[in-house]
Amino acid sequence: MRVIVADDSAVIREGVVRILTSAGLDVVAEARDADELMALVGVHRPDLVVVDIRMPPGGNAGLIAAERLRDEHPGSLGVLVLSQYLEPDYAMRLLSKGTGGVGYLLKDRVAEVTELAEAARRVGTGGSAIDPAVVDELVRTRRHEDRLSQLTSREREVLGLIAEGRSNRSIADALDVALKTVESVIATIFSKLGLEPSQDDNRRVLAVLAFLERRA
Amino acid sequence: MEQRRWLAGAAAIAFAGVTAVVGASQGAPLTFLVLDTATGLIFIGAGLVAWHRRPEVATGRLLVAAGALWFVGSYGATAIPPLASLGNALASYYDVLLAYLVLSFPGGSLSAAYRAAIGAILAGFLVRTAARLFVLDLPTLFPEFCAECPPNPFVIIPSRPLLEVMELAGNASITVGALAVIALAVGRWNGAQPGARRVLRPLLAAGMVAMLAAGMDAAETAGSIVGVRIPEYPPPLGEIVGWAPFVARTLIPIGFLIGTLRLHMAGGPLATLAAGLGTAPPGIELETAVRTALGDTSARVLTYEPQLGGWIDSSGTAAELPSEDSRRAITILGSEDSPRAAIVHDPILREDPSLVSAVSGVLLLAVDNERLTTEVRRQLAEVRASRSRIVDAADSARKRIERDLHDGAQQRLVAVALALQDARAEAARAGASPEILERLDATAEELRAAVHELRELARGIHPAILTDEGLAPALATLVRRAPLDVRLEIELKDRESAAIESTAYYIVAEALANVARHAAASHASVSVQKQDGALRVEVSDDGRGGASTAGQGGTGLRGLADRVAAVNGTVDVVSPPAGGTRVTAVLPCE
Numbered sequence: 001m002r003v004i005v006a007d008d009s010a011v012i013r014e015g016v017v018r019i020l021t022s023a024g025l026d027v028v029a030e031a032r033d034a035d036e037l038m039a040l041v042g043v044h045r046p047d048l049v050v051v052d053i054r055m056p057p058g059g060n061a062g063l064i065a066a067e068r069l070r071d072e073h074p075g076s077l078g079v080l081v082l083s084q085y086l087e088p089d090y091a092m093r094l095l096s097k098g099t100g101g102v103g104y105l106l107k108d109r110v111a112e113v114t115e116l117a118e119a120a121r122r123v124g125t126g127g128s129a130i131d132p133a134v135v136d137e138l139v140r141t142r143r144h145e146d147r148l149s150q151l152t153s154r155e156r157e158v159l160g161l162i163a164e165g166r167s168n169r170s171i172a173d174a175l176d177v178a179l180k181t182v183e184s185v186i187a188t189i190f191s192k193l194g195l196e197p198s199q200d201d202n203r204r205v206l207a208v209l210a211f212l213e214r215r216a
Numbered sequence: 217m218e219q220r221r222w223l224a225g226a227a228a229i230a231f232a233g234v235t236a237v238v239g240a241s242q243g244a245p246l247t248f249l250v251l252d253t254a255t256g257l258i259f260i261g262a263g264l265v266a267w268h269r270r271p272e273v274a275t276g277r278l279l280v281a282a283g284a285l286w287f288v289g290s291y292g293a294t295a296i297p298p299l300a301s302l303g304n305a306l307a308s309y310y311d312v313l314l315a316y317l318v319l320s321f322p323g324g325s326l327s328a329a330y331r332a333a334i335g336a337i338l339a340g341f342l343v344r345t346a347a348r349l350f351v352l353d354l355p356t357l358f359p360e361f362c363a364e365c366p367p368n369p370f371v372i373i374p375s376r377p378l379l380e381v382m383e384l385a386g387n388a389s390i391t392v393g394a395l396a397v398i399a400l401a402v403g404r405w406n407g408a409q410p411g412a413r414r415v416l417r418p419l420l421a422a423g424m425v426a427m428l429a430a431g432m433d434a435a436e437t438a439g440s441i442v443g444v445r446i447p448e449y450p451p452p453l454g455e456i457v458g459w460a461p462f463v464a465r466t467l468i469p470i471g472f473l474i475g476t477l478r479l480h481m482a483g484g485p486l487a488t489l490a491a492g493l494g495t496a497p498p499g500i501e502l503e504t505a506v507r508t509a510l511g512d513t514s515a516r517v518l519t520y521e522p523q524l525g526g527w528i529d530s531s532g533t534a535a536e537l538p539s540e541d542s543r544r545a546i547t548i549l550g551s552e553d554s555p556r557a558a559i560v561h562d563p564i565l566r567e568d569p570s571l572v573s574a575v576s577g578v579l580l581l582a583v584d585n586e587r588l589t590t591e592v593r594r595q596l597a598e599v600r601a602s603r604s605r606i607v608d609a610a611d612s613a614r615k616r617i618e619r620d621l622h623d624g625a626q627q628r629l630v631a632v633a634l635a636l637q638d639a640r641a642e643a644a645r646a647g648a649s650p651e652i653l654e655r656l657d658a659t660a661e662e663l664r665a666a667v668h669e670l671r672e673l674a675r676g677i678h679p680a681i682l683t684d685e686g687l688a689p690a691l692a693t694l695v696r697r698a699p700l701d702v703r704l705e706i707e708l709k710d711r712e713s714a715a716i717e718s719t720a721y722y723i724v725a726e727a728l729a730n731v732a733r734h735a736a737a738s739h740a741s742v743s744v745q746k747q748d749g750a751l752r753v754e755v756s757d758d759g760r761g762g763a764s765t766a767g768q769g770g771t772g773l774r775g776l777a778d779r780v781a782a783v784n785g786t787v788d789v790v791s792p793p794a795g796g797t798r799v800t801a802v803l804p805c806e
Contacts (some may be wrong), residue, residue, distance in 0.1 A: 009627055015634035054622065060684055084626050086671060087681045089689035107626070108667040111633030111660065113641075137696065 001124045004040055006031035006062070007052040007082070016050055016082075016110055023117035025124075034061035041069060046077070048124035052107075053083040053090065066094060075100060078123040082107050088134050092209060095128070100202045103129035103165070128165030128205045135163040138212035155189050162186065163208045167201050221267050224277070228260045228284045235287040242294045252290055255466045259283030259310070262469035270567060278317050279469060282310040286465075297366040305348040311430045312338050314468050315397050318423030319404070321416065321472075333396035340389030340434070347382035351375060380441045387438035394431030398424050409543060410513040412564040422464075422471030429464035502582060503530035506559060509575050516560040519583055520550070527558070547572050549580045557583045603782040604715070611718055614678040621674040629667050636660050682721050686711045687744060690721055695742060699732050703741040712751060712805050715783050719803055720744065720753050722779065723787065726772040727755035727799040735759025735797060750785075751805055756798040761791045773799065 003025050007013040017027045028044045031037035033056040041049060049069060055062040066079045078101035083090060091104035103123040109131055110116050119129035148156055161171045172182045190197045190204075193211060198204045236253045244252075260283035267276025289310075291303030315337055319330045326334070350372040354365035357376050401420050408416045503517040518527045518535055529535040538560055540546050545563040550556030557579055565572050640656040674680075682690035688706050695702040711717065724742055731740050737759025745752050773789060780787045785803035 009631070011631035011634065012627065015631070015637075018638075084622055084630075084671060084674075085680055086675075087679075087689065087693060089681060089685055089692065107630045108633055108664060110630060111637045111663075113637060137693075 001025045001048055001121070002028045002044065002046040003048045003050060003120065003124070004029045004031060004037065004044060004046045005050045006034070006037040006055065006065075007050075008032055008055050009052075012052070012082075012107070012110065016116070019110065019113050019116050020050070020120055023113070023120070025117075025120060033057060034065040037065055038068070041073075041077070048078040048080060048120060050080045050082065050120065053081050053085070063090060063093070070094065070102070075126070077101065078126065079103070080105065080120055080123045080129065082110065084108075086133055086137060088137055088209065088212075091130055091134055095130075095202075095206045095209060100126040100128070102202070104134060105129065105131045106133055122165060122167075126202075127167065128202045130164050130205065130209070132160070132164055135160045138163065138209065150192050151189060155185060155192075158182065158185050159189055159208060162189075162204060163212070165201065165205045221264065221271070221276075224267075224280055225260065225264045228263075228280055229257070231284055232256050232260065232287055235290050238294060238296075238299075239290060242296075244293065251462060255462060256283050256286040256290075258466055258469045259286055262473050265473070269569070275317060275321060275472075278313050279472070282313040282317075285310040285313065295366050298369055300366045301349060301368040301370055304352075305345045308430065308433075309341060310465070311426070312341055314423065314426055314465070315393075317472075318401060318419060318427075318468070319397060321419055329396075330400055333393050333400055336389050336393030336396065337430075338393075340386045340391075340393060342386075343382050343389065344386035347379055347386060351379045351382060384438050384441045387434040387441075390434035391431045391438065394427045394434065397427045398431070401427070409562050409564075412562050416564065418471040418474045419468070420471075422467035422469075426464045426468050429460055500530045502579070506575055506579060509578075510559075510561055510565055510571065512562045512565060514562065517579065518558045518560065520555045520557060522554075547576055549576045549583075556580060600782070600784070603778065607719075607779050607782040608715060611678075611714065615683065618674045618678040618680060621670060621677070622680070626667065626670050626674065629663060629670065633660065633663050633667070636663060678718075679721070682717060683714070687717050687720055691724055691742060691744065694721075694725055694728060698728050698740070700737060701739050702728065703739070705741070705743040705745075708744065708746060716751060716803050716805055719776075719779050719783055719785065720751055720801070723753055723776055723799065723801050724755055726776055730772060731755070731757045731759065731797070735761075737796070746805070749805055751803040753801040753803070754798060756796060758796045760793075761795040761797055762793040 003020055005013055005016050005020070005027055007016065013030055013032075017030065020027055025048075028046055029040045031040050031051075035057070037049070037051060037055075049066070051062045051066050053060060053062045053066075055065075063081065063083075066081050069077055069079055079094070080103035081090070081094060082105055084107045086106065094102045094104060101123055103119050105116070105119055109119075122129045148159075151159065157175070158171060161174060166174065168179060168182050168186065172179045175182070187197060195204075195207050195211060198207065232253055235256075236249055239249050239252070260280050263276050263279025263281075263283055265276070266273075266279055270276065285306070289303055289307030291299040292307050294300050294303065312334065315334050316326075319334065320326050349368075349370045351374065353368040353371040353374045354362040355367050356371070356374045357379065358365075401424050405417060405420050408420075503515070506517050507513050507515045517530050518537065520527055524534065527535050527537050537558060538544055538546065542563065545561055545566060547559045547561065548555050549558065559572070559576060559579065561572070636656065636659060640653065640660070643652060643656060679690050679693070681693065687708060691704060691706060695704045712720075724744075728740065728742070731737055735757050737757035740755065740757040740759075743752075743754045773787065777787060780801060780803070783803055785801060787799065787801040789797065789799050791797040
């Protein structure tokens, strides 16, 4: 998988490159700002872009570049955004632009090698990866959530993993249960919440997040 | 002066009373007595009023004297010799006084023409008096029809030809003088300044009629001597002509009273003046109002500007304070060394000093009010601007801190986490003991917690998403993180200014924090709407109530009050005990 890494901080950039490389991905270029990123994508045509949300020329240049890339290369380019903001809203913005190939990770996640590599792989192959902390914000809050009260705690856990963008297999591995079990639990969840069951992992991520984020 | 007035008034009225009694004892008819006395009393009454109003001017005293002289003439009809002669001789001198009054009112000096006219009348009267006192003796000179008339004790030369000459000369002089006065009065009528007309014209009219009567009377007497007999008027015209002199002379004091009353009545417009002055700045409108109130369309209002060290007129241009003369009087408001305003008006308005002073008072109020209002507005604007600047500065500082934390400390910690990660990997490869690896893992965990805390801190200082995306997502996060169920209703089409958005955000944040801390509520709701150009933010809960901006619960909201005021908004807390709490803020957007 061919990757371009964009971050204005050299330390972060180098760290990410090292982790991805040691996980077997091919980092073909590095960018220091949004403009450079766009140019390099045009030249190298990578499968995945890892981009910091906040980059020069200023403000949310990284996020804006990520959205543009999604618009310009739907389905063929995965965009993994690194952010220091625990705001589900940013994730939603990216997800709503279409299906597949979107990730939103918190910056400190880069120190967790396996998480980063897995997320990169997932997004580069057209899947989704939402940082568990972001999902936490939405699902696993202390507050008594009426909408989720009808779910068992197991179901809620599964819901969280769905929201992260994991596939059924990935969920089964994480919980150490059979694939069939996961599938039936998911079916139950979706019917309880009144959501359309969907074979497409990305669509269901969006559906779940939208459901959770929905302000009554 | 007041004592003298009371004395003079009392004496005059007493004299009137005595004369009436004497007349009654002499058999005078009742109607005559009533009218005669009434006329004289009107003179005296008007005179006393004028004397009270303007003690410094002769008008009042002249009128009172005229009233007294009126009654002197009444004695001419009695049968008591000395009184009858004196009465006859001194009759009608009030005409001289009245002529003087009519021409000189309101108290200026007379020009040569006026003096000549009055002089002619006076001379005529003197000659006539001399004739009637020292030459006329009725029983001696007119035995054919006046043998029983009372004799004249003062007679010196009883001679009919002399009498006729003197009467002729005297009356002719009076007639000429009267006509001259009428002509001059007409001139005055036409030349009266706008401010003076209201008072002057009734007086002049009355004066002219009176002079006409006096002139006709004298002419008749002169004519009869020369042999020109004015035919008797057939009744009822004859009756009217007979009464005309009375009525005519009575008109003078009445005219005078009417004039000064009209001046006084101008108090009506004063109320309008005062009401309209609330908003009228010293300017054209004010000047117009003053003109109406004073009844002087030539009046001008000048205001003193201390910064310029000079006067400005109603249109705001610099002006000189005019000097007083016969056409202009100046009333200065304020003190000598710090004048505030001035009214330039017709001198006749001095007849009613209370009017001028009342208008002055109201004018001064307006001038001061305007000055104070301008000053207050200016200061208020300065305070608002200053407050706004402070709040903006605080907000910028917070954003800067958040950005610095993000770009600085947070980033650094992530870099440290990466380095730590590398170190752990190295250590594992190099065969470090499980304890070491565990310690490194624990450190990594600590680091993660630190990053998390820093992230929360940064968001508490200023949530970046508020700047980037606006109120809706920022409030959604607040609401989501609240420890109780909160319903959020927000429908905003556009973004507002940074100041408004951050104020709204902090209000909700503070209110929700209070709910979590104190209210023991189970449900809360937040609603943000744009209504009539203002953002309306409401946070309500179903908890304990009893919150206020005072007390521990309130310090947070109180601290917001300044910020809310800086954007010209209002915030208010309704919190009946056990009735929940509602915080409502209205923030006007431009």
